[in-house]
Amino acid sequence: MKIAKQYTEEMKGYRLHVLPSNKYKTISIVVKLKAALSKETITKRALLPNVLQKATSSYPSSRKLQGALEDLYGTALSADAAKKGESHILTFRMEVVNDRYLKEEGSLLEKALQILNEVLYHPKEEEGGFLPSIFQREKDTLKQRIHSVKDDKMSYANIRLMDHMCEGEAYGVHAHGHLEDLEDLSNEDLFSYYKELVESDDMDVYVTGDVSQKEVEDLSREYFSRDGLQASGEGWKASDKQVEASREIIEHEEMSQGKLHIGFRTHTLFGEDDYYPLQVFNGIFGGFPSSKLFMNVREKHSLAYYAASRFESHKGLLFVFSGIDPNDYDQAKSIILDQKKAIENGEFTEGEVEESKQQIVHQLKETMEHPYGLVEILYHQQLSGKKITADEIFDRLERVTKEDVVQIAKKIQLDTIYFLTSKEKGDS
Amino acid sequence: MKRREFKHINETIYEEKMDNGLQVFLLSKPEMVKTYGIFTTNYGSIDQTFTPLGKDEEVTVPEGIAHFLEHKLFEKEDRDVFQDFTKLGASANAFTSFTKTAYLFSATSHIYENVKTLVDFVQDPYFSEESVEKEKGIISQEIRMYDDQPDWRGFFGTIGSLYHKHPVKIDIAGTVDSIQNITKDDLYTCYETFYHPSNMVLFIAGNIDAEEMMAYVRENQNNKTFPEAPEINRRFPREPVSAFKSEDAIEMAVSTPKAYVGMKEKVKDLSGEELLRSELFADMLLDYYFSTSGKYYDELYQGGLIDDSFHFETEWEREFGFTILGGDSRDPEAFLKRLKTMMHTLRKESIGDEDFARMKRKKIGEFMRALNSLEFIANQYTHYHMLGINLFDVLPVIESLKKEEMEAFIENWIQESQMTTFQVKPKQ
Structure with a gap:
C-alpha cells in the first residue's frame, strides 16, 4: 500500500501537492504557511487567521465572505495556527463539493479557489491596515480567548506544564499568543507583519479529491502564485536538552478533579531511527485502551476515567495525562512512573509489542483515509525533511524488537510532574 | 437480503431483518481501506421507567444506569474486550446518549473477526458485584471531569431548566450519588429488556462484500437463542409544553x-x-x-x-x-x-x-x-x-x-x- 499517489511540483513561490483519490465526494484544499516559532511573532500569527477569514477586498465583511462560501454549496473554510516542534504553522482549509454530485454549471473548485486567493492575498485594506472594526473586534476576541484558557482545565494544565518544562525554550511560547504583546499590538504593525509573512513564510498547498493533476496545476498557477523565496520546506530544528533533575510542581485552582500531567523528553524526532521504537513504546505505555496506563490506573485501581500518553514528534516530548481525585495524587503518580519503569525492565510480552505495532498501523491507515489526516501525515514528512512511503513506515515498525522498546524506554527522561488540583486538599 | 440503490449519491445499502428481530444494514465501499461497525440499542439515559422483560410490574432504575451498563459490557469474567479488539488491530469505543447506547469498532484488517467480537461481546453480558463496585470509582471520575467543564454544565443546566420532570433533564452519566445505588441485578434487568436483538441495529460500512458479510452475521445470529420479546413498555412522565423555569x-x-x-x-x-x-x-x-x-x-x-x-x-x-x-x-x-x-x-x-x-x-x-x-x-x-x-x-x-x-x-x-x-x- 502506498501512502497516496502524490505529485509534488515546485511552483512560483510554493510547493503544490496533488493527491488524486476517488474516495470522496468533495475536494479538500489545505494551505500551510510556516515560520520559526518565536515570542516576537506568535501573538500576531495567532491573530492573523481570524482577521484574514473575516473580510477580503471583494467581500469586505464577514457576512459577505460567508455568504459567498454558502453560495458554493456551503463550502467550508477554516484557518488556525499551531506549533509543530519549533516551527509555527498557519493552516487554511477549504472543502468544496465535487461538481459531479450536483446539478450545477461551472467549476465550483475554481470559484472556491478564487475566494481562498482573496483570503490569503487580498484582505480588505484601509489606510495601511486591516479594516479597523475587524482588527479591533478580533483583538478583543483573542484577548477573551486567552483569558478563558483557564476555564478548560485540561488545556490549562497542558499550558502550565509547558510553561514550567520549556521555560526559556522557543517551544514554551503559547500557540494562542501572549496578553502583554496583544495589548500593544497596532493594526499597522499587524498589517505590515502580514505583508512580510505572505511573502516570506514557507508555503505548501495540498489538494485531494477526485481531481486531475493538470486541472489543479492550472488553477493553482492562477490562484496561488506569489513573489518571494521558497525555502527547502524543512522545519526549524528544535532544541533538545538533557534533564539534570526532574521537577514536581503543584498548583491550585477551584476545581473538583485534579489534573495530573507529566512531561518527558524522548530525545527522538520524526523519522529518526528511534522514532519507530518510540511509537511502539507509546502504544505499550499509554497510547491505547489496552496500554499499561489505562489497564493499571483505570482498570486495576479505579483511580481515573482517562490515563493516557502521547508524544510530540518535532520537539521530542512525551506527555501523560490523567484526571484523578485530589487525594489520589501520590498513588496515581507512582503507578504511572512504575509503568515506565516496568517497560525499562522488560516487563512486557512479545505479544504486547506485536499488538502495539498492529494498533499503530491501523491508526495510520485510518488517518490516511481522511483527506485532512493524509495531508497532516505528509506535512510531518515535509517538516522533518524525511520522505518515506507508507510501506517503508510499516516495514520499519515491523522490525522493532522488544529490546528496542526497552532501550527507548531508558532513553526517555522524566522532566516535570505537574499537578493542577483543588484549593483544599480532601474537599472532594 | 434487500438491496436499495441511491443513484443520486452513488451508494447502495443492503438490509435484512434477522429471524430474532435484529436489523442489519451493510454499505460496501471497496475503495476504502477501513471498515466501521456500530451496534446500537434503542436504549438511552431517558429510559428509566419500564416493564422488565418477562415481568408485569413497572420499575424505575437509578439515574445513569444505561451509561454504567455500557461501561460494564466491555468487562468479561476473564478479560477486557478492548484487548480482544487490540489483538485484532482494531480500535473500539462506545457511547451513551439520551436515546441510544452504541458499541463500535474501526478496523483495517481481520474484519470478520472484528464483527464477531463486536456482536458477541454485546450479546454476552457478564456482570459481577465486584466489578460493578470497581466501576463506580471510574465513572465517578468521569462525572467529576464533566463537572469541571463549564460548557457541559451550561448545556445540562439549560435542559434542566427547560424540563419539569422528563428524564432528558438527567445527566447521561447520572451523579456520583445516583450511581452508588446501581447493582448487578439492575444491570441484568436493563440488559435483558433493552438488548434484545429486536431492539437493536447493526450497521457495517466499508471494505466488505455485502453478500458474504450478511451470511456471516446471519449464521452468527442463528447460533444464538433469545426469548420471545414483546414490544417494550417504556413510560415517560407527562411533560407540560411550557418550560419548567423562565x-x-x-x-x-x-x-x-x-x-x-x-x-x-x-x-x-x-x-x-x-x-x-x-x-x-x-x-x-x-x-x-x-x-x-x-x-x-x-x-x-x-x-x-x-x-x-x-x-x-x-x-x-x-x-x-x-x-x-x-x-x-x-x-x-x-x-x-x-x-x-x-x-x-x-x-x-x-x-x-x-x-x-x-x-x-x-x-x-x-x-x-x-x-x-x-x-x-x-x-x-x-x-x-x-x-x-x-x-x-x-x-x-x-x-x-x-x-x-x-x-x-x-x-x-x-x-x-x-x-x-x-x-x-x-x-x-
Whole structure:
C-alpha cells in the first residue's frame, strides 16, 4: 500500500501537492504557511487567521465572505495556527463539493479557489491596515480567548506544564499568543507583519479529491502564485536538552478533579531511527485502551476515567495525562512512573509489542483515509525533511524488537510532574 | 437480503431483518481501506421507567444506569474486550446518549473477526458485584471531569431548566450519588429488556462484500437463542409544553460568564418525515440567522456580546426536542435580552427566494461533505432508522423543501412560554 499517489511540483513561490483519490465526494484544499516559532511573532500569527477569514477586498465583511462560501454549496473554510516542534504553522482549509454530485454549471473548485486567493492575498485594506472594526473586534476576541484558557482545565494544565518544562525554550511560547504583546499590538504593525509573512513564510498547498493533476496545476498557477523565496520546506530544528533533575510542581485552582500531567523528553524526532521504537513504546505505555496506563490506573485501581500518553514528534516530548481525585495524587503518580519503569525492565510480552505495532498501523491507515489526516501525515514528512512511503513506515515498525522498546524506554527522561488540583486538599 | 440503490449519491445499502428481530444494514465501499461497525440499542439515559422483560410490574432504575451498563459490557469474567479488539488491530469505543447506547469498532484488517467480537461481546453480558463496585470509582471520575467543564454544565443546566420532570433533564452519566445505588441485578434487568436483538441495529460500512458479510452475521445470529420479546413498555412522565423555569443560573469558577437561551420543541405526534422536516427547518433557520454569515450573529458579534464560542444546536427526538443557543459573553444579561428579542422578531422576518435557495444549497453541501465519513453514514443511518426515516432520503427531502412550508413552520415555532435562559456565573 502506498501512502497516496502524490505529485509534488515546485511552483512560483510554493510547493503544490496533488493527491488524486476517488474516495470522496468533495475536494479538500489545505494551505500551510510556516515560520520559526518565536515570542516576537506568535501573538500576531495567532491573530492573523481570524482577521484574514473575516473580510477580503471583494467581500469586505464577514457576512459577505460567508455568504459567498454558502453560495458554493456551503463550502467550508477554516484557518488556525499551531506549533509543530519549533516551527509555527498557519493552516487554511477549504472543502468544496465535487461538481459531479450536483446539478450545477461551472467549476465550483475554481470559484472556491478564487475566494481562498482573496483570503490569503487580498484582505480588505484601509489606510495601511486591516479594516479597523475587524482588527479591533478580533483583538478583543483573542484577548477573551486567552483569558478563558483557564476555564478548560485540561488545556490549562497542558499550558502550565509547558510553561514550567520549556521555560526559556522557543517551544514554551503559547500557540494562542501572549496578553502583554496583544495589548500593544497596532493594526499597522499587524498589517505590515502580514505583508512580510505572505511573502516570506514557507508555503505548501495540498489538494485531494477526485481531481486531475493538470486541472489543479492550472488553477493553482492562477490562484496561488506569489513573489518571494521558497525555502527547502524543512522545519526549524528544535532544541533538545538533557534533564539534570526532574521537577514536581503543584498548583491550585477551584476545581473538583485534579489534573495530573507529566512531561518527558524522548530525545527522538520524526523519522529518526528511534522514532519507530518510540511509537511502539507509546502504544505499550499509554497510547491505547489496552496500554499499561489505562489497564493499571483505570482498570486495576479505579483511580481515573482517562490515563493516557502521547508524544510530540518535532520537539521530542512525551506527555501523560490523567484526571484523578485530589487525594489520589501520590498513588496515581507512582503507578504511572512504575509503568515506565516496568517497560525499562522488560516487563512486557512479545505479544504486547506485536499488538502495539498492529494498533499503530491501523491508526495510520485510518488517518490516511481522511483527506485532512493524509495531508497532516505528509506535512510531518515535509517538516522533518524525511520522505518515506507508507510501506517503508510499516516495514520499519515491523522490525522493532522488544529490546528496542526497552532501550527507548531508558532513553526517555522524566522532566516535570505537574499537578493542577483543588484549593483544599480532601474537599472532594 | 434487500438491496436499495441511491443513484443520486452513488451508494447502495443492503438490509435484512434477522429471524430474532435484529436489523442489519451493510454499505460496501471497496475503495476504502477501513471498515466501521456500530451496534446500537434503542436504549438511552431517558429510559428509566419500564416493564422488565418477562415481568408485569413497572420499575424505575437509578439515574445513569444505561451509561454504567455500557461501561460494564466491555468487562468479561476473564478479560477486557478492548484487548480482544487490540489483538485484532482494531480500535473500539462506545457511547451513551439520551436515546441510544452504541458499541463500535474501526478496523483495517481481520474484519470478520472484528464483527464477531463486536456482536458477541454485546450479546454476552457478564456482570459481577465486584466489578460493578470497581466501576463506580471510574465513572465517578468521569462525572467529576464533566463537572469541571463549564460548557457541559451550561448545556445540562439549560435542559434542566427547560424540563419539569422528563428524564432528558438527567445527566447521561447520572451523579456520583445516583450511581452508588446501581447493582448487578439492575444491570441484568436493563440488559435483558433493552438488548434484545429486536431492539437493536447493526450497521457495517466499508471494505466488505455485502453478500458474504450478511451470511456471516446471519449464521452468527442463528447460533444464538433469545426469548420471545414483546414490544417494550417504556413510560415517560407527562411533560407540560411550557418550560419548567423562565430563567436559572449556577455559579462556578469561570473567567468568562456563559449564557444560553433554550427552547422546548413540539415533537408530539410528529411522524418520522415530519420530524425530519421540522429538524431541517429549525437547523436551516438557526443557521441563516445565527451562523457567521447570519445577520443576528453579525449584530451580536459586532456588539461585543458574543465571541467565537457562540454556537447553537437543535435536537429532535420522538420523546423530546430542544434548541439551545449561547456561549461566552462579557455581558450575559444584555446578551440574553437581545437574543430572546431576536428569537421573537425572527418570526416576523421574511426570507427572499434567493436566500431560501442558498439555505438549501448550504444544507446540501454540508450533507455531501458529511457523506465522506463512514462513521457519519453508519451512525446517522441508524439514528434515522430508529425514527422511521432513511438517511439517504434526506437529500431529496432537502431538495423538496418549499418556502411556504418553512413559513408555516416558523409561524408555529417560537413561543415565549417554551423558552428559558441559563447562566454560568463566575463565582464571587
